[in-house]
Amino acid sequence: MRIAILDDYQNVALDLADWDSLRAEVLVFTDHIADPDELVRRLAGFDVVVAMRERTAFDEAVLARLPDLRLLVTTGARNAAIDVAAAERHGVVVCGTGYLPHPTVELTWALILAARRNLEAETRAMREGGWQTTLGTGLRGGTLGLLGLGRLGSEVARVGQAFGMRTLAWSHNLTTERAAEHGVTAVSWERLLASSDVVSVHLVLGERTRGLVGADALAAMKPTALLVNTSRGPIVDEDALVRALRDGTIGGAALDVYDREPLPADHPLRAEPRALLTPHIGFVTRDVYEVFYRDAVADIAAYRAGEPVRVLRP
Numbered sequence: 420m421r422i423a424i425l426d427d428y429q430n431v432a433l434d435l436a437d438w439d440s441l442r443a444e445v446l447v448f449t450d451h452i453a454d455p456d457e458l459v460r461r462l463a464g465f466d467v468v469v470a471m472r473e474r475t476a477f478d479e480a481v482l483a484r485l486p487d488l489r490l491l492v493t494t495g496a497r498n499a500a501i502d503v504a505a506a507e508r509h510g511v512v513v514c515g516t517g518y519l520p521h522p523t524v525e526l527t528w529a530l531i532l533a534a535r536r537n538l539e540a541e542t543r544a545m546r547e548g549g550w551q552t553t554l555g556t557g558l559r560g561g562t563l564g565l566l567g568l569g570r571l572g573s574e575v576a577r578v579g580q581a582f583g584m585r586t587l588a589w590s591h592n593l594t595t596e597r598a599a600e601h602g603v604t605a606v607s608w609e610r611l612l613a614s615s616d617v618v619s620v621h622l623v624l625g626e627r628t629r630g631l632v633g634a635d636a637l638a639a640m641k642p643t644a645l646l647v648n649t650s651r652g653p654i655v656d657e658d659a660l661v662r663a664l665r666d667g668t669i670g671g672a673a674l675d676v677y678d679r680e681p682l683p684a685d686h687p688l689r690a691e692p693r694a695l696l697t698p699h700i701g702f703v704t705r706d707v708y709e710v711f712y713r714d715a716v717a718d719i720a721a722y723r724a725g726e727p728v729r730v731l732r733p
Contacts, residue, residue, distance in 0.1 A: 420444070422719065423462055426451055426471040435705070436712035441719055443467075451475070451681060459484045466490065467722075469715045472702065473500040474680065482509045490514065490727075492718045494711035495702075497731070499624055499651075504733035512722060513731045516714030523701035524574040527649045530673035531558070531617055534645050534695045556643075559583035564615025565603070566632070567650070568593055572621035573601045579617075587611050591627060612639040617647060624651035634659040643670040649701045652677040657688070664693040675701050 420443040424432045430449045432438075438445050446465075451474060452458045459481060462468060467490045470477065477491060482505050489511060493501055496515045506513045533539060537553035544552045563579040565572045565588040576586045586603045589611045598605035612618065618640060622628045632646070633656040640646070646669055648655050657678050663669050673695040674688070680699055688694050714729070721728045 421465045422467040423465040424469045426474040432712050435709050436716045455481050467719055473498055476500040478502045479505040482506055490722045492715045503731050512727050514718040515729045515731050517710045519707045520570050522704040522707055523571055523649050526701045527575050528578050530647055534671055534673040561616035562614050564611040564618045567621035575619055576601050576603050612636055617645045619647040620650045620654055622650055622654055624653055628654050630656045637663040637668050640669050645670055646672045649675045661687050664691050675699055
């Protein structure tokens with residue numbers, strides 16, 4: 420058995436799980452392989468591929484050109500970059516792993532605090548010999564608007580409440596009763612946008628949410644509002660966001676996710692002073708990676724034994 424581990428940017432996969440127990444050839448790719456032809460070329464002859472989240476796409480065209488592939492393991496419980504139905508047609512089993520939500524919640528608040536207190540500018544000024552160059556904005560008494568109140572959104576709400584913020588939420592299926600269970604007020608889409616000092620995205624990417632936060636939504640927000648996205652990039656219309664930041668339509672954005680990842684070096688967001696950017700590190704912690712890679716090893720062992728676990732279905 421030959422196993423390929425993709426997109427291990429930090430080159431840590433082999434240290435975080437017992438790959439030797441599989442008694443197989445394991446090859447780690449630390450670079451991102453964006454070109455489909457290059458991906459097919461480099462994965463030729465591998466029986467198993469371990470994919471990190473949604474970094475590498477496996478669509479019908481790619482899967483059809485990997486005749487040796489039998490098992491595709493994705494870290495996490497879902498992966499929009501994998502065509503599971505196509506994999507099934509080509510005889511490829513797709514399995515997932517466990518996940519820990521709290522690191523993404525923690526990063527969400529790291530971004531909010533850093534943006535509101537201008538930490539990027541202040542730390543840069545300190546390194547350059549400066550002192551107190553900006554005026555921060557506090558959180559207590561402000562309004563936190565949550566787009567989505569699931570496992571992550573509800574935890575973000577709880578932290579906001581600890582900071583003394585009023586918490587509002589909206590999603591397509593959110594009920595008043597469900598929101599009240601978390602001490603949150605369910606409101607309309609329009610009221611959330613108009614009332615929130617911080618709007619934080621915690622929705623699953625799908626047909627109803629792709630491009631949801633577009634030009635109209637951004638125009639409906641307070642001109643001082645901060646937009647935070649640690650969910651999925653395409654939920655926010657990136658072009659509309661760049662325009663809103665340049666025009667001062669909103670106060671700023673703090674982003675960990677993007678339409679295209681890695682974010683191109685010449686992307687306008689990289690040059691936008693109102694944008695605080697991190698490279699999709701919400702889940703990039705040792706404890707999460709240990710779950711990912713240990714479960715990946717277990718998935719491979721179970722598949723080899725003829726009893727695959729955590730199988731994803733179309």
